Structure formats: C-alpha cells, structure tokens
Amino acid sequence: MKKYVIGVDLGGTKITTAISSLTGDIIEKTTLATGSALGEEVVLGRLMDSISMVLEASQIKEEEVRGIGIGSPGPLDSKRGVIITTPNLPFRNFDIVTPIRNRFGIPVFLDNDANVAALGEYTFGAGKGAQNIVYMTVSTGVGGGAVLNGRPYRGNTSNALEIGHMTIEPSSRHRCNCGNYGDVEALSSGTAIAKRAREAVEAGLETSLAGLDSITSYEVYQAYLEGDKVAIEILDTAFDYLGIAVANLILAFDPEIIVIGGGVSKIGKLFFDRIKESASRRCFSFMVESTKILPSELGQDTGVVGAIALGLIESENK
Amino acid sequence: MKKYVIGVDLGGTKITTAISSLTGDIIEKTTLATGSALGEEVVLGRLMDSISMVLEASQIKEEEVRGIGIGSPGPLDSKRGVIITTPNLPFRNFDIVTPIRNRFGIPVFLDNDANVAALGEYTFGAGKGAQNIVYMTVSTGVGGGAVLNGRPYRGNTSNALEIGHMTIEPSSRHRCNCGNYGDVEALSSGTAIAKRAREAVEAGLETSLAGLDSITSYEVYQAYLEGDKVAIEILDTAFDYLGIAVANLILAFDPEIIVIGGGVSKIGKLFFDRIKESASRRCFSFMVESTKILPSELGQDTGVVGAIALGLIESENK
Numbered sequence: 123m124k125k126y127v128i129g130v131d132l133g134g135t136k137i138t139t140a141i142s143s144l145t146g147d148i149i150e151k152t153t154l155a156t157g158s159a160l161g162e163e164v165v166l167g168r169l170m171d172s173i174s175m176v177l178e179a180s181q182i183k184e185e186e187v188r189g190i191g192i193g194s195p196g197p198l199d200s201k202r203g204v205i206i207t208t209p210n211l212p213f214r215n216f217d218i219v220t221p222i223r224n225r226f227g228i229p230v231f232l233d234n235d236a237n238v239a240a241l242g243e244y245t246f247g248a249g250k251g252a253q254n255i256v257y258m259t260v261s262t263g264v265g266g267g268a269v270l271n272g273r274p275y276r277g278n279t280s281n282a283l284e285i286g287h288m289t290i291e292p293s294s295r296h297r298c299n300c301g302n303y304g305d306v307e308a309l310s311s312g313t314a315i316a317k318r319a320r321e322a323v324e325a326g327l328e329t330s331l332a333g334l335d336s337i338t339s340y341e342v343y344q345a346y347l348e349g350d351k352v353a354i355e356i357l358d359t360a361f362d363y364l365g366i367a368v369a370n371l372i373l374a375f376d377p378e379i380i381v382i383g384g385g386v387s388k389i390g391k392l393f394f395d396r397i398k399e400s401a402s403r404r405c406f407s408f409m410v411e412s413t414k415i416l417p418s419e420l421g422q423d424t425g426v427v428g429a430i431a432l433g434l435i436e437s438e439n440k
Numbered sequence: 441m442k443k444y445v446i447g448v449d450l451g452g453t454k455i456t457t458a459i460s461s462l463t464g465d466i467i468e469k470t471t472l473a474t475g476s477a478l479g480e481e482v483v484l485g486r487l488m489d490s491i492s493m494v495l496e497a498s499q500i501k502e503e504e505v506r507g508i509g510i511g512s513p514g515p516l517d518s519k520r521g522v523i524i525t526t527p528n529l530p531f532r533n534f535d536i537v538t539p540i541r542n543r544f545g546i547p548v549f550l551d552n553d554a555n556v557a558a559l560g561e562y563t564f565g566a567g568k569g570a571q572n573i574v575y576m577t578v579s580t581g582v583g584g585g586a587v588l589n590g591r592p593y594r595g596n597t598s599n600a601l602e603i604g605h606m607t608i609e610p611s612s613r614h615r616c617n618c619g620n621y622g623d624v625e626a627l628s629s630g631t632a633i634a635k636r637a638r639e640a641v642e643a644g645l646e647t648s649l650a651g652l653d654s655i656t657s658y659e660v661y662q663a664y665l666e667g668d669k670v671a672i673e674i675l676d677t678a679f680d681y682l683g684i685a686v687a688n689l690i691l692a693f694d695p696e697i698i699v700i701g702g703g704v705s706k707i708g709k710l711f712f713d714r715i716k717e718s719a720s721r722r723c724f725s726f727m728v729e730s731t732k733i734l735p736s737e738l739g740q741d742t743g744v745v746g747a748i749a750l751g752l753i754e755s756e757n758k
Contacts, residue, residue, distance in 0.1 A: 254596055270589070270593060271588070271589065271591055271593065273589055275589065278571075278572055278695060278696045278730060278731070279694055279726070279727065279730050280694070281691075281694045281724075282693055283692060284691040284694075284724070284727070285691070287723070287724070288687075288688040288691050289684050289688060289722045290607060290610065291610060291611075292608065292609060292680075292684055292722075302721075302722055362610075363610075366610055369606075370606040370607060370688070371692070373599075373601075373602040373606050374600065374602075374606065374689070374692050375595055375600055375692075376594070376595025376596050376598070376599045376602075377596060378596045403620075404610075404620055405605070405620075406599075406602070406605070406618065408597070409597060409599055412596060413596070
C-alpha cells in the first residue's frame with residue numbers, strides 16, 4: 123500500500139523536500155543549498171540527495187511512495203517534465219523527471235511555482251473543498267494558477283494564468299520586464315510599488331521615503347501607515363489596479379475562491395479591503411459577492427506543500 | 441439504443457429546434473415564433489410543440505433520444521435548469537427543464553447562448569479536436585464560453601467568460617450597459633462601433649457616414665473600405681482593444697484555439713488580422729503563436745448546433 127508522497131520545492135537558492143502522509147502531514151523535511159552556479163548535474167544530484175535524505179530519515183521505502191511532485195520556476199513543460207529555462211536555475215530544456223523516476227522507481231510530476239501553489243491551497247489551504255479556485259501571487263512579480271472543475275488547469279503550453287502580463291492600462295508609460303506596457307505586474311507588483319516610490323523620491327516629492335537607503339513595498343507600506351501622502355497615492359493606485367485584475371479574473375473564471383499570496387499580500391487587511399472595493403466597482407456585484415477573496419493559508423510552506431499536493435493529485439490519476 | 445439528440449435554440453423572436461444523429465447530422469429542423477409577449481406558459485408550450493414536431497416529422501420515438509439541449513439568453517442557472525431573467529423572454533426564475541423532462545421523459549440540459557456556442561464549435565466546428573478552447577462573440581454585445589480540459593467550463597455561478605465586461609481601459613469615458621467604464625463591450629462591440637460613428641457625425645467630423653439615416657458597424661466597415669478616415673480610426677481602435685482582450689484571454693486560459701463569432705466578426709480578414717496584430721503586441725509571442733485564432737465555423741446555425749452539442753455532451757455523463 124502506497125501511503126506517502128514526496129514534495130520538492132526547487133528554488134534558485136534552496137531546495138526544500140518533504141515526505142508526507144496522503145493527508146499532507148509532513149513526516150520529514152530537509153533543505154539544501156541549490157548550488158545553481160555548479161550546473162545542471164550538481165543541482166539534479168542535490169535534488170535526488172534531498173529525496174534520499176527524507177526517505178532515510180523517515181525509514182520509508184521507495185515502494186511505499188505514491189508520487190513525487192516538483193515545483194520549479196518556469197517556463198517549463200509539465201507534460202514532458204522539462205524545465206525550459208529559468209533565470210535562477212542552470213537547467214535549459216532539461217528533462218528533470220526521467221532521471222528521478224529512474225533512480226527511485228516512483229512516478230514524478232513537474233509543475234511551475236504558481237500552479238503548485240494553487241494545488242496546495244486547493245488541497246490543504248484556503249481553497250479546500252472548492253471546485254474552481256484561482257490562485258494569485260503578488261510579490262516581485264505577479265503570477266497565478268488555477269484548479270477548475272476540480273482538476274489542475276494548465277492550458278495548452280502549461281502557461282495558463284499568466285495574470286501578471288494581462289493588460290489593464292494600455293496607454294500606461296509603465297513598462298514590464300516582458301516588454302508590455304500597463305500590465306498587472308508593471309502596475310502593481312512589489313517591484314512596481316518600490317519603483318514608483320523611488321521615482322517619487324527622485325522627482326523631489328515630499329515624502330518620508332526620501333531619506334531611506336533602499337525602498338521596497340514594505341517601506342512604502344510603513345510610510346502609508348504614518349500618513350505619508352506619496353505612499354498613500356502609490357499603494358492606493360497599485361491596489362486599485364489589483365482590484366481590476368481580480369474583477370477580470372472573476373469575470374473570466376467565475377471561481378468560488380480567489381486565493382492571494384506573495385509578499386505584498388502580507389500587508390493584510392488594508393490590501394484585501396482595497397482590492398475588494400476596487401473589484402466591486404469593476405464587476406457585477408452578484409459575481410463579486412459569490413467569490414471569496416482570501417489570503418493564502420500556506421504562507422512560507424506554499425512551495426513544498428504545493429509540491430506534495432501535485433504529487434498526490436497527479437499520482438491519483440495514474 | 442439511444443441514437444439521437446435534440447437541440448433547441450431559444451431566442452427572443454424565434455425558437456429553432458432540430459433533431460440529429462449522435463454525429464450531429466440534422467434530420468429534422470423547425471422554427472416557430474417565440475411569442476415572448478404572450479407569457480411564460482405560451483413560450484414553454486411552443487418550445488414543447490417544436491420538440492414534438494421534430495419527433496413526429498422524423499418518426500423518432502422519445503425512447504430513442506439521449507438528451508435535449510437548450511440554449512437560451514442568460515443570466516440563467518444551468519445547474520438548476522432555471523432561467524433567471526433575460527430582456528427578450530418572459531421567464532423570471534423559471535425552471536424550464538423539469539416540465540420538458542416530465543413531458544418527454546428525456547434528460548434536459550440548459551445553458552446560455554455563449555456556452556452553447558462554445559460547445560458547438562468544440563464538438564462540430566472550428567474547435568474540433570482541441571482540449572481547451574475559448575469562444576468569443578462580438579456582436580451587439582461581447583460574450584464568451586469555454587471548454588477546458590475537454591469539459592464545458594461554466595464556473596461557480598454559470599457566468600464564466602463574461603469577456604465583454606472585463607476592464608481594459610479603466611479611465612475610459614465610454615460606459616457599458618453594465619455600469620462599468622472601459623470594458624471590452626463598451627470599447628469594441630458592434631454597439632460601441634456604431635456609437636463612436638454617431639458621435640463623430642454629431643461632432644461634425646468630415647465623414648461619409650454623415651449622410652446616413654442609421655449607422656451600424658456594417659456601415660462603418662463600408663466607409664472604412666472606401667478610405668473614410670473617421671471610419672478607419674474607429675474600427676482600428678475597436679480592433680486594437682479586441683486584440684488586448686484576446687491577449688488577456690490567451691494569458692488567462694492558454695487555449696489551443698480562440699474561436700470568434702458574432703456579427704462584427706463577419707468583417708473577416710481585416711478583423712482577424714488586426715486582432716492578431718494587436719494581441720501580438722500585448723502577449724508573449726510563443727503564447728500568441730501557439731493559439732489559433734479562428735472564425736466561427738457554425739455561423740447562422742451556432743445556436744441550434746450548439747444546443748445539440750450540449751445535449752450530446754451532458755447526456756454522455758449521465
């Protein structure tokens with residue numbers, strides 16, 4: 123009887139791997155440095171080591187494990203198990219699934235960070251029990267994932283829910299790293315908030331942010347709380363745009379729940395209140411009212427718990 | 441052996457009903473006046489008459505029919521089989537499914553126009569063979585439907601793919617019937633195109649449209665073809681916005697195919713070329729390139745063929 127699942131959160135700086143029961147209770151967890159600069163084979167080796175470590179520490183045999191889920195930054199091809207390219211990992215068109223499956227004899231599943239987070243919230247977090255959830259992360263970038271009709275939704279090229287690059291202000295002067303102007307990420311990511319603040323300082327506007335060595339969305343929020351007018355303007359604008367993005371997601375997906383995670387969402391009540399206000403102005407009220415907009419419940423553990431959910435859900439269908 | 445399906449296209453002016461084989465070949469078809477002004481029971485009676493008529497004409501027995509699909513304007517609740525309200529039909533919170541099922545002893549399924557069109561294109565039209573398709577109609581309004589992971593996608597309240605009300609120009613002065621400003625419908629529906637043209641005429645701009653008694657998107661297109669600068673500006677702007685909407689749909693759903701139907705799409709090559717150009721500027725090129733953007737193949741028959749597809753797909757899962 124296969125009673126366990128392994129989840130691997132593969133990040134640019136560290137690999138976190140855990141083994142859990144089928145209900146998601148973590149039995150052993152380990153974290154290793156990724157060693158990205160050392161190349162594909164070293165990182166793959168460390169990833170496999172981390173799997174061996176949780177198996178040994180828990181005294182669970184390979185035959186007892188139903189699946190291994192791996193969450194990784196993308197773009198990647200989850201159907202083929204290939205990491206296509208990613209700025210912080212050495213892999214280039216690298217089939218990461220086959221060598222791990224061959225080594226351990228366990229089915230292995232790969233998906234991108236945001237999809238894995240969506241699966242984690244759906245299985246163990248704020249989206250539990252729902253049939254249709256959209257997950258959105260607002261951090262340095264803005265991304266997302268979804269579970270629709272009770273199944274992971276990835277789309278044709280594994281790139282569905284690229285929320286950050288949806289255009290919501292076409293004539294905006296704010297450019298995104300993707301080359302587009304006025305998309306959600308360019309207007310309301312943590313990076314965008316910090317950038318607006320630095321621009322305000324450079325333009326000589328009167329703000330308490332002027333004296334700081336470095337500005338992130340956290341400092342802008344602190345200044346907001348102290349009543350700094352520039353900070354208030356910047357955050358209100360960013361949250362207005364996030365509300366438009368949320369309204370558009372409600373109109374597109376009509377989900378039961380939108381779960382929002384990522385660093386900027388840690389602002390909490392103010393963040394969620396403003397987003398709901400803005401979304402209500404931009405969507406049928408019965409649709410906004412029928413959609414719960416909730417903070418991520420998994421927080422720091424999203425990556426590894428989501429990877430466990432991936433391993434669990436996908437191995438169920440094998 | 442149940443070898444037939446019935447589809448009903450319930451419209452504000454007429455009811456079209458057809459009986460087909462399981463491969464969608466229409467055996468008999470009939471069209472009746474809806475008689476909306478005569479009230480709920482009369483319209484329901486005519487709808488049932490139309491079903492009896494195609495059964496009789498084809499000499500097919502109730503027991504040989506696997507399912508009846510009904511496409512209707514919304515909002516409606518497809519789970520409960522209830523038409524909630526619609527401007528051109530008398531039904532108000534009316535369970536249309538139960539009386540028809542009781543009368544004929546055949547499973548009955550209800551869905552809105554746009555979802556039914558999506559199912560029709562997926563089963564018999566431009567979306568055949570794909571797993572993930574988005575259907576978009578650009579007519580007096582802008583609406584849509586989707587088939588995702590090979591299943592109809594309706595969302596939590598049966599209102600997914602409300603494409604027309606997604607905001608893409610928040611500071612626009614153009615107001616939608618829904619109350620929002622700068623949504624897709626306010627900027628690029630047939631109604632919006634005609635309205636922009638009338639505003640240009642009223643403002644005294646030099647345009648061949650000035651002499652006309654009535655202006656629809658069709659007249660604007662004719663003037664466009666004759667090189668009328670005002671018409672060119674209006675259509676280019678509308679198609680630019682439609683391209684942004686299409687880019688946002690690609691980023692959200694990553695579909696294999698986006699099928700576009702509705703009156704305005706009949707403009708043809710110019711319409712599709714402009715939309716693709718605009719979408720390419722607003723989306724990762726690999727995602728635009730991996731998505732086919734195709735005209736509706738069902739055209740005039742979308743409603744009834746889509747209803748047949750609904751009856752077929754939903755009865756398969758019973």
